Structures are given as C-alpha cells and as structure tokens.
Amino acid sequence: xxxxxxxxxxxxxxxxxxxxxxxxxxxxxxxxxxxxxxxxxxxxxxxxxxxxxxxxxxxxxxxxxxxxxxxxxxxxxxxxxxxxxxxxxxxxxxxxxxxxxxxxxxxxxxxxxxxxxxxxxxxxxxxxxxxxxxxxx
Numbered sequence: 834x835x836x837x838x839x840x841x842x843x844x845x846x847x848x849x850x851x852x853x854x855x856x857x858x859x860x861x862x863x864x865x866x867x868x869x870x871x872x873x874x875x876x877x878x879x880x881x882x883x884x885x886x887x888x889x890x891x892x893x894x895x896x897x898x899x900x901x902x903x904x905x906x907x908x909x910x911x912x913x914x915x916x917x918x919x920x921x922x923x924x925x926x927x928x929x930x931x932x933x934x935x936x937x938x939x940x941x942x943x944x945x946x947x948x949x950x951x952x953x954x955x956x957x958x959x960x961x962x963x964x965x966x967x968x969x970x
Contacts, residue, residue: 876921876955877909883958884910884919889966891919897938908938908949916946917966922953 870878873893884891890913897908897918908918925931939949950965952958 874923876923879955879958880910880919880921880952880962883962884912887959887962889962890914907934912966915948915966917948917950919950919952919962921955922951 867875867878869875870881870893873881877893881893892911892913893909895908895911895918897911909921910919911917912919950962952961952965954961
C-alpha cells in the first residue's frame with residue numbers, strides 16, 4: 834500500500850477526468866388546455882387541428898413499413914397527394930421500442946420515395962408546417 838501511495842505521489846494528479854454524461858429526458862411542453870381527438874394523444878391532436886385549419890388533406894395514424902400487424906410502424910400523419918408524412922418527435926421515439934419502429938419505418942421510406950417531416954415545436958405548429966411544406970406563411 835505504501836508503494837502505491839509513493840507511486841501516485843510521484844505521478845501527480847491525473848490530467849484527464851472522466852465523467853459520465855447524464856442522459857436528460859426530452860422535455861415535452863404541457864398540454865393542459867388541449868382536448869384530445871379520439872384515438873390521438875394531445876400533441877397529435879394539436880397537429881391534427883393545425884392540418885385541418887390549414888385545409889391540408891391527410892390521414893392520421895397510418896400503418897407504414899408492415900404496420901402494426903407485422904411489427905412495423907405507423908406514421909403520425911400521411912399527407913394525401915404529397916408523398917409526405919409528418920412525425921411528432923415525442924418521448925416515445927427515445928424508447929427502445931420507438932427506436933425499433935423508427936428504424937423499420939426509415940427502411941421503408943427510400944423504397945416508397947417518401948419525405949418525412951419531423952416536428953416538435955407545437956406552439957408554432959402552423960408556421961412550421963407551412964415553412965416545411967414550402968407554402969408561404
């Protein structure tokens with residue numbers, strides 16, 4: 834033990850410090866005043882209403898890449914006639930199951946030549962959708 838203390842004393846303090854990074858869960862804004870649409874969670878309900886207000890034709894919760902039956906995924910919103918889907922980046926996508934389904938969906942995207950638009954800024958969802966879809970705000 835004494836030899837070890839002498840050796841450590843001669844070496845001095847370590848120049849490198851190793852610290853583990855804490856993984857912080859994604860913050861989800863509160864949605865107290867949102868009345869959910871049947872079959873959708875509150876964030877998806879906000880996007881649903883925004884698409885309706887903007888008069889953009891869409892389908893909600895569409896099976897994709899095998900769908901639920903084959904263990905595949907679903908997209909939050911499929912924009913009809915635009916070859917585009919909208920995904921809300923909620924906390925589900927940080928889970929192992931969410932990452933697996935995202936992976937399956939992302940494999941199917943190049944085959945169908947689909948554009949995925951990921952949204953997360955729900956308070957400004959209408960201008961965000963218009964900007965990402967290429968329409969003037």
